[in-house]
Amino acid sequence: MSNASDCSFNSYSPDFKNYIEEYNGSSSLIYIRAHSIDHHHQLKQSLNTDELFRNEFKRMSLRQRDKGILSKFTSKKSKFDLKVVERNVYSHDNGRAKELKIRNISFKENKLPKPRLNDHRSLFEIIFNASLIIGPENRKFIIDKINQFSIFEKDLNVGDTIKSINGDLITVDNLNHILSKVITQKYFKIVAEESCKDEYVAMQEEIKITKVPDVVTFKDKLFQLETESHELIFSLNVIVKNEQISEDSDDYITVFSYPPKENNFLHKLKGSFLTIASIMKNTFNIYPRITNIKVHNTIFYVTYTIRNGGNEFIFLGFNSNYGGSFDATHLTKNFVKFLDYIYPNFIIMNDFEQLNSFCEIVKMQLIKKNSDAINFEQLFSCVKFVSLPKEIVLRINDALSELEAMDYRNWNESLMELFGKFSIIGSCLYFKNSLICSHFNEIDLENVDLFIRHMCLKFMFERCILKEVAIWQRVYPREYQSYNMENDSTKNKVFLLIVSNGNLIMCVLLEENSFNINPENIESQSSNYLINFLFEMKDVLDHLKMVGIENLAKIWINSAKRPLCKNPFEPEISKKNQLQLKNIKEESEDDESDRDFDSHIDGQSTRQSSSGGFENEDLIYKDFEDIIPQTLTFGADNVLFHFTNLDFKEGIMITSLCEKYSIPPNDLLVDIFRRGCLNIHNKLQNTIKFNQILSRENRISNNNKTAMLPKEQAMLCEVKWEKGILNFWIIGRLFGIKELYVCHDARTPQNMVEIAFRLAINCCG
């Protein structure tokens, strides 16, 4: 889990307010504050979420905070009795290294510390009383903090890099293993390199993004991606007919090329694509969709978007090493839709700097994908939705409705004006990359989600810590219900506002009331109002955070228990967890008196810090106490492995949550599942097309007579792996235009279609 939410909201400083003071009131606002490193992100010990689900909520509310009056009670000496007995310093090419020989006095009694729910320290921190941060690409372990009583207090400094322990080079994967070995040894050695101060400061640096090209400028810091590649990964060519010569002429000019023409061999081939489009139109009265070309054993997919009666051509090129033709088709659709949403007409605009940056962002997102891994559900424009418990959803709905109604606090003059100035089309709330509440129709929701995707916000949530987002941008929805009578977004002014606080993102779509538009100084006037509105949104997010919605959403999403899916490639996990649970129970009995004291104090602190919020928070937690993991299958074992529900009607997608670090990695099963889904999806789409044709015409054409028109399709997969043979079904089913995919164990005697039905009737959440 990202630590963004772990920071106390007392320490949260709304920096965008400071930025606003310098802001010159131009036509849009982008302000993103991010951090590239994640403090002891992957070093935490894995906790059992399966059996502890019921109690986690209660304890979260009592979690001690780092700051405040509690710190003096809670900072303890490490349980491990260690002493540095020998120090060696030697020089090498990159600077100086220190070797510490440590004597482990109580090595015989030492055993691996039992993980505790309220202990979010890494094993390293527990043993040495000093915390580590992980450098770029998980390569370096840098000392972030040395606490009182730490054995490193005299010998090492903050910023030094831990290289090896007992001669073993440490990595993210082996650190905990090495530590668990050394605590039972009498002597061990640690080698640390002295810090390069500049590097450490650079890593700690916060990244501020105030325009789209900044995302590209800071890509190395933000995403640690190696994008320096000479091969063509993504290309965009916009070509229009030159009508200045004569209307009948076939002269075409390139309006935009990414990468630049000289580095873009697909631009050199534009004549071929134009010819193919022209042949298809003249001979078959149809436009082509995608052309495949092969260059030195690499296939490139070139997609066509043709507009304005064949006068405007948008060619997008994709390298097959970074995705298949299915990816190319959907990425094209999404990208063009996004460009149409943020520009009135991106083909005739003059400034292409921003467009260039958006192309770079698409390229970055293609690079991040593992070339072997298959994309499926994330390619659709459906939004990943998490259905939270009703009680929580009601509270979020209340908060959003209050914002939309603008009647939630005392009126003053500026608010009165704001109310008259704009009408709110809708709003929605995300937790990281998952939608948790929406007041949008499916078209607006799709557009907003595409905006978030292409502004790289989702990618940032995956790769770094997003501290703050404040965006307002004029948008041009093609289909929307205007309050100004005329549904033309180029004439009306529609704005998309996005604000984030921790892991929560709120998006609001506003329309300026036409009768209030003051022709003088329109832009800056609007921007002032919009900035006011951003503050209002920020207040709502603060409120949601204060009442504990963020924490609850985090727990709910990370627990991924409704419905519960099993990872068949991790058969040992349940045993291990049971063991952990037992340990934790024992531990809790031992430390009962300590904990009560901590809890008592912590409760006081929470009460003080959140003032009125505590009462609400406590109530919500109480509601969570009765929630138990839900299994959709009958019998002792859970046989449901994975599911995906694509609801094209509502524009949402519900899938088993498999975010890294939250549940055991399920990548292999998901990969196989997606391969199956891809195959089934194409057939189900045929059926949808056929049904649409049938509803228009009574006669079935010859072409469709032999077509496979399934409403349910399935395949039984057999995987031979190191631990034996595993058989499981991948089933896809069509409900109207909704598609549902389920993956379950083949040994089950149940009629698994029932599962599909239960999932389709929204059994999630």
Place this chain on the structure above:
Amino acid sequence: MSIYLMCLHNGTPIFNKKRGENIENLPFSTTASLSSVHLFCQAQTNIDLTSTQFDDGLILWREYETLLFIGISNNLSEKVLASLIEKAYYAMVLHVGLNEIKNIKNSDRMKRELKSTFYQMIEKLMDFAENDLLDYNESILCHEASLIQQKLNEFCELPIASPFCFMLTKSRLICASLGFYDLHVTDRKLLILLLTQLNVSQKDIPVFLPHKSPNIAYRLIGQSLIQGVTIGLLCGQQKYEDLEILCQDFWQDSYELLVKAEISNPRNFPQTIEFDSTVLGFLLINKHNKKYVISKNIQQVASKRNSHRMNILRTFFNEAVDLDNFKNSSFYDSSIENITVNEHYYVSDYHKCHAIIDENYILCVLYLSVIPTYAMSFLTQDVLNKLLSDKSIEW
């Protein structure tokens, strides 16, 4: 369905065929433009233009030696259209040999050299493209097959001394010599297709086997034994008249067997085998020998719907069972040794289909829609057992 298939040499058309209802000839300008687009891409640092997709259809460009094939279809999948183009090219090799194709000096002469049987074969391939499994040979299952097989083996060894013999009934294989199964499936497919295209007077024709012998011609002899049953063989220098007499003499005491085998048409499997009443048809594929049996008439009701059922089974196999995205795919997890798909099914408003895939066979069965989904697996297994457990059916 409509298909256009064109072949060009340096921009000059060798042939231009079309198939489908109410479709017009493509103008030469279109063919020339499609060819020149490919040429233009190639001139740009060796870029190979391979395909363009449009709604419900696609264009494929394939280059073989000095020839450019262009296929356009509005209903075939890329895999089937690519296979059709490949077969068309190999049919050309079969007629004129590879050397001739490599060194075409005059396109008009080339056109003249391609005999009428070549064009008939292309037309047949285009007709079959949608309804045939182009990478498999169609055959039948019958009790008599094992006896005929024994006889055929004797025939190959003693009087003819040719390892490549095969017996057909209405273009379906009854049995064949081991040597014939050693040939590439495309070679076999084209030989069978050619033999069924040959008219009565022309039963002796030189052929270049595209995979086995693309440059040295063999002799393909076809001999009708009884009505509906033909024997084909690849042989050397013997006189056709001698071979004709030899055949008749050798097989005359087996006519009864051949007649019995012939009447398995169009049921294609023995009368003695009965299936559940929900089974509408099946497609059985021998993965090793690359041959298949398709039965369209299990309930002995001759109606228009029968061919439709066959097409559904073939489409099911081509589009769902014969998957590519699990084959040859590298999984990043090294603990995985192998991933196979053992069963498939689909459910539509009108019927259900189920397939079992084992090491040697693939069986696809078409069911009535009333059958419960969970029962299909047992019934398909039952069909497979019944078809393969009979020792007298050698397949």
